[in-house]
Amino acid sequence: MPEPPPSPAAHPAVDAHHHLWRPERGYAWLDDPELARIRRPFTPDDLCAEIAGAGVRHTVLVEGGRCHADEVPEFLGYAADTEPIAGVVAWADVADPDLPAILAGYRRLRGGELLVGVRAQVQGEPDPDYLDRPAVRRGLAAVADAGLVFDLVVRAxxxxxxxxxxxALPELSFVLDHLGKPRIHAGAAGLVGWRDDLAAxxxxxxVTAKLSGLVTEAGPDWTVAALRPFVAAAVDAFGASRLMFGSDWPVCLLVADYRGVRDGLVAALPPLSAAERDEIFAATAVRTYGLAV
Structure with missing residues (x-):
């Protein structure tokens, strides 16, 4: 893949979506044999080493599918002790009737001021209409009341x-992770239906969205050309001011290294002004999550 041109930015670059984990803590999904490459601890030190070579200054740490509240103090502690981690999106059961108290408890933890959002593993719910459930809607309203963002990790x-x-909840800021996981590996067929649903x-x-997780959805033989129509659809739907870069590291390591993900997105973007690139690679994340950077 040819080296793309650098992306000029007025703000230091922000990675709005990455993970850290220790598999021994109970990340059952990492037991899949195909994920052996990433079935190891990924620490704040590992993160700092990765972003140093990619021109990224700040990041948002996002829960990684363990779905247990006892990781929240750990992640907020990482953010408190690791200068580049400017915010944490923690796990919460959005249907839990005690969610308001749970979120208030998160805020009281060391590093609680760095809690910027929550997410639930909606993609793991068989029901495509899970977000319509009354208990879930009440939980989403509680997230809004807490002044937090809700990350949407959903299937197409x-x-x-x-x-x-x-x-239904205009007072809540939603962030779509991974563009809703389109079937990039399917090429033009993957655009059918998804593009209209994304626009809706x-x-x-x-709602804002992350240009994240795309190389993984494209598969091990991904190319910039395969990404372009999906990235273009996102730019058409959201505009640069509601899009943000996310590496999805270390999941991305299944198909690409950290720098490859960032450079691949730069190359896949349609022609944009320097100000628009700054939105995608920094300003949208800072504004959406209220990052103190």
Missing amino acids: DQLPAAARAAR LAANAN
Whole structure:
């Protein structure tokens, strides 16, 4: 893949989506034999080494599918002790009736001021309409009341329900992770349906999206050309001011290294102004998550 041109930015670059984990803590999904490459601890020191060579200054640490509240103090502690980690998106059961008290408890933890959002593993729910459930809607309202962002980690078939939730809760800021996991590996067939559903979600002004996880959805033989139509659809739907770069490291290591992910996105973007690139690679994340950088 040819070396793309650098992306000029007025702000130091921000990675709005990465993970840290210790598999022995109970990340059952990492037991899949195909994930052996990333079935090892990834620490704040590992993160700092990766971003140093990619021009990234700040990051957002996102829960990684362990789905247990006892990791929240750990992650907030990482953020308190690691200068580049400017915010944490923690796990929470959005259908838990005690969610308001749980979120207040998170805030009281060391590093609690760096809690910027929560997410639930909605992609693991078989029901494509999970976000329509009354208990879930009440939980989303509690997230808004707490002044936090809700990250949407959803499958492509869950995008319509996400759009309905965003329309019903205009006071809540939603962030779509991984563009809703389109079937990039399927080429043009992967655009069918997904592109319209993405546009319907983007019609809600309280939704932003991450250009993250795309190389993984494209597969081990990914190319910049394969990414381009999906990235273009996102730019058309959201505009640069509602898009942000996320590495999805270390999941990305299944198909690409950290620098390769960032450079691949730079090359896949349509022609943009320097100000628009600054939005995607820094300003949108700072504004959406309220990062103190």
